[in-house]
Amino acid sequence: MENILEVINLRKTYTLFKLNATFNVKKGKITGFIGINGSGKTTTIKSILGLALKESGIIKIFGKELNKKTEKEIKNRIGIVFDEGYFYEELTLKEMKKIISSSYSNWNEELFKKYIKRFNLPLNQKICNLSKGMKMKYAISLALSHDPELLIMDEPTSGLDPLVRHELMNILLEFMKNENKSVFFSTHITSDLDKIADDLILINNGKIIFCEDKNELLNKYVIIKGSKELVNDEIKELFLNLKISEDYFEGLTDKKNELSSLFRKDVVIEKPTIENIMLYHVER
């Protein structure tokens, strides 16, 4: 399948943080970029968009590296949404739109008006007077009004109530009805991805832990729980992460069949959520 975004050995260092990331985002998919606070999601996204200066590595969007020659074409084909909108808060929605729309040669005013109407946004109000949910809807309207092929969003759902988050997920699904569209979005609220993501990329401490199809990932792992005395050294080795408390153990494994034959007494086997898989990997 065609890659819409390729990130190869992307390196960026801050005093207390090192990013070294390699992953691909496929065309026609919603890819969730997950990781706990401070894992490097924003740094990666900013580096991809050229908003943070990378030290080394190759980033290809639509098969092209972002440089002075390709910047205009690539940015025309991308919609960008940041958690904290990069807006001038004292401007009205209309004024800010004027600035943003001027940087796109394919801006579609009719499309923008459609979103503004749909979200019931007050064009003459100052941005600072919008609620967090309205700001997000405004940011989405701006990002979609030049009909981008790739939507890149950094923590779009953080701080939003479940209703607005649900609305946002529906907008993404609607956007994806056209098979040439792709979405790459970072979040630490993994429940948002349960229904809509096709692929998942986990980043932790600046490193990519996995980049996989969501369903394959959810089918690969199980959580096994049971009484502590059932665990021996051979069994411990087969868990990706095993937590043992006073009486019980609980662990994540991709070796379900091997473990089932080793446990002689009853254990409980559960399907993990994306959050379980993320936390077990991170706590490891």
Ligand SMILES: Nc1ncnc2c1ncn2[C@@H]1O[C@H](COP(=O)(O)OP(=O)(O)OP(=O)(O)O)[C@@H](O)[C@H]1O
């Ligand atoms: N400009 C900067 N100067 C120094 N350190 C920075 C800078 N920007 C980010 N960092 C550090 O880099 C690490 C990764 O931060 P980043 O914002 O990329 O994480 P994140 O996964 O997006 O986190 P969150 O979910 O909290 O937004 C953090 O430890 C952060 O403190």
